[in-house]
Amino acid sequence: ILTNNNAVSRPSDVLTALLWDMGNNSAVLTNYDADVTAGSTPGGQDLDNVGGNDEWRFRQNPAGLAGVTQHYGVGTAGMGIFGGGGGGQQMQWGLINGKMANANSPINSGTFIQNSATFAFTVPSGFSGTISNVRFQYGTSLTEPSILCANAAACRPPDSDTPTPEPSTFGMMGLAGASLVVAMRRRV
Secondary structure (H helix, E strand, C coil): CEECCCCECCHHHCEEEEEEEECCCCCCCEEEEEEECCCCECCCCECCCCCCCCCCEEEECCCCCCCCCCCEEEECCCCCCCCCCCCCCCCCCCEECCECCCCCHHHHCCCCEECEEEEEEECCCCCCCCEEEEEEEECCCCCCCEEEEEEHHHCCCCCCCCCCCCCCCHHHHHHHHHHHHHHHHHCC
C-alpha cells in the first residue's frame, strides 16, 4: 500500500512513482496488480493494464531502469521509464491527501487518488532478498523532489532542524515502503 499523506498545492507535491531494488535485481516479478485502496477515492478503480485504466505502470529491468539507479518501479508519470500513463498531465492518478486552498490550476483540475493505492506482485518461489535503494518520486520529472532511502526501514523523517525541499511526511512514506516489503514477502 502506497500512501501520500501530504496535502498538495503544486505538481511536485503529487507522489507519482515508487522505485526500488530487490536482492541482486534478477528476480522477475509477475502478476502485477494495482488498485485504488478501499476507503480511498475514486473508489473501485483498477489502475493496471489488465482490465484497468492503465494509469499506473510497472517496469523491471535487470540492467536498470532509464535515468535512475533502481531496477524495479511503478509510476503514473512517464519520466522516460513508464511510457504514457497519468492522462494528459502525466501526474493524473498520482497520490495526494487533499488539496490546499491555494493549489494551482493543474492540481485543482486534476484527477488524483485521495489517500492510497495498493500494488501486488508475485515474487519468485524461494526469493530471499531484501528491498533496498527505495525512491519515492514526486511530480512529472526525475529532477523534481524525491526521497531516496538505502532501505525501507531507513525512510525516516529527517532531523527537524535540517531543512529539506521534499514534502514533509517522510514517516508515512517509510511505512508505505515497509508495507511494500511485507506485502512482497507475503506473496512468496
